[in-house]
Amino acid sequence: MAFSTMVSLDRSITTNLEHGAIKTRPAKSNGIWCHMLLPCILCTYCLMDSVSGLYKVVTVLSCGLFSYCSLFVTFLSMSSLIVKEPDYGGCMTSSLISTLMLYDFSFSFLTSTLTMFSFLWLLRYCLMKCPMTFTIGEAMIVLQGVILFAVSSVIRFLVKNQDENEDLSYIYFIVQVVLVAVALMVTVLFSLSKGLRSVKTLISIVLTGGTFILILFHYKLGPDFIPQFLKYVFINNNRGKLMVFWIILTGLSVCALLLRTQLAVKADTVTRKTFHVLASLVFLSGILLDLPLMLLAAGIGLGLIVFVEALRISDIEPVTTVLQAAFLVYSDEKDCGRFAMTPLYLYIGLASPLLLVPFYQPKYTLELLSGVLSIGVGDTAASWFGSKYGVNKWSDSSKTMEGTAFNILSQVATVYALILFDLLDTRYAIFRTAIAATVTSLVEAKTDQVDNLVLPFTMLIALQFTRLIC
Incomplete structure (x- = not known):
């Protein structure tokens, strides 16, 4: 009914x-x-x-x-x-x-x-x-x-x-300042008349936004905030190795983007999923090894993604042309509007559990990984396996049953591997993942909404309700 x-x-x-x-x-x-x-x-x-x-x-x-x-x-x-x-x-x-x-x-x-x-x-x-x-x-x-x-x-x-934890208060303040500065810069950018939209104006806006950030940091965090920030990011808790790993992954993503853009060859679905894997590795390592640093990086990264997307549609040459060329190569059929929402949804899907899950304790680690498991692992695996070996399609859908089955298996296998290497300590993790992955995979097979947006939320809800039976 x-x-x-x-x-x-x-x-x-x-x-x-x-x-x-x-x-x-x-x-x-x-x-x-x-x-x-x-x-x-x-x-x-x-x-x-x-x-x-x-x-x-x-x-x-x-x-x-x-x-x-x-x-x-x-x-x-x-x-x-x-x-x-x-x-x-x-x-x-x-x-x-x-x-x-x-x-x-x-x-x-x-x-x-x-x-x-x-x-x-x-x-x-x-x-x-x-x-x-x-x-x-x-x-x-x-x-x-x-x-x-x-x-x-x-x-x-x-x-x-x-x-509130002092560490989290420090992170929230930095993220809030960065996002406010980005919002102000984007507002100014779109308020410019066509004649003022130039690289010179862009540099002025960025410098002004940077100055705004520095003034607030100086006022709130003190005159030594720069060495304090660098120490927090690279030295405290041996974070240097994790940062190097993230930098390498970011470099690989940029290289792949530039190479494909120069070739001007339209990326297929499986190729686009490469970015799902690279982004998921960042969030997977951050959530498992250093949640506060991951939260800080996720907030700053969101600001950068929004600003880059604003530049793409700002009509500032040659910046807009370069970014638009990359977008045309990697966009899919769902990016038919003015904004490139699919990559933004990917980022939101991976990062949103960091805000929605109220506690950063081992008991909740599986729920924090809901975005990584549903779109970084499951959706990517389903796309690859379904395109290679899929035969039987779901009714009224282009998704295959084989891809859906591999979606479930890949998520369960990932959780099993994390437990095997003592990276995950959540009770009944495999059982809960099997149930949540099944629900999420069926939604992925039948929905025509953007997977990157709805699957992490669906999996998080499923994981919440598995706590009632475990």
């Missing part, structure tokens, strides 16, 4: 989007189930673990966003006007839900209202101004993540958490 209702809603939404001339990313479905993933993860952790006050606030806000998304989907199944014309009724209802679930009324009402209205504005903007970039579900889950991350960062900056 629920499935048939979902299908009926999806068809109505597709019809209304066509009538309203709203161009979403071409796909067989709109992915209207995706908006459930993030709130489900946050609520489950709140129910199963003793999480921090900030985590509870973000969870409650996610419930408000979930209620708004549900209303949005319902209204969109009736008319496309919900996208084109501002309708704040759903925002007020969802804000009220969040307010009633929080504690202090003034803080709750202000936070929830700003969250809901920001989400509404961004959702309408992305669907109207970024044609063929998102499906409805992809837009919802991406913007849920953006809004909740921004709100949590602001709260963490304004309200000092006495229970």
Whole structure:
């Protein structure tokens, strides 16, 4: 009954989007189930673990966003006007839900209202101004993540958490400053008139952004912050070897990118998965060997990826031409909009468990690896094996049953290898992985949403529920 209702809603939404001339990313479905993933993860952790006050606030806000998304989907199944014309009724209802679930009324009402209205504005903007970039579900889950991350960062900056680890406070401050600087630089970049878009202007923007970062670091961390940072990254806890390993992997990725771009030969799916493997090795080694350093690197890396993508569409020559050439070689059929979302989704899929999992203890290591296992190992293995040996295809899908089976086996084998080398110490890890990998592989076989985005969240939810039976 629920499935048939979902299908009926999806068809109505597709019809209304066509009538309203709203161009979403071409796909067989709109992915209207995706908006459930993030709130489900946050609520489950709140129910199963003793999480921090900030985590509870973000969870409650996610419930408000979930209620708004549900209303949005319902209204969109009736008319496309919900996208084109501002309708704040759903925002007020969802804000009220969040307010009633929080504690202090003034803080709750202000936070929830700003969250809901920001989400509404961004959702309408992305669907109207970024044609063929998102499906409805992809837009919802991406913007849920953006809004909740921004709100949590602001709260963490304004309200000092006495229970927070000093190491994590140091990392969060650096990441926040870098991301704010990137946001400001990107805003200035797109505010420039066409005549000012030059390399000289770009250098000025970068230097100004760098100066902004240095001033804040100097003010907060002291005049010796540069040697302090270098010591933290390269010397503390013997991190030098790990950093060298990451630098080598990054160098290999850049070399592969440049070589393929010079050849101007379109990369196939298996070739693109090479970057999945290299990126996954970075996150796998970081999560297993040095989580704080991985968190720091992931935050700074996100800023760099966003800035590079902004440069690609900024019309600053010759930078834009070079980046666009690389994009055309490595893009797939899902990158048909203005933005290159697939590589960004890959990065988010690998890094998001670092923010969603509330504790960095051995008990939670398997959940921290949900992105690595689902897209770095499973999806890559399924793609390779399915293209080479796949014969029997799933109904209404281009994915093969052989690829799905190898997806499951590769994830279980990876976890077994980690246990064998004493790198993973999570109870019932193989059993839990087998169940979660099966669920994730079936979703991968049937969904037409971007795998890099939805699979890590799906696997994380599956791993959460395996804790109930283990």
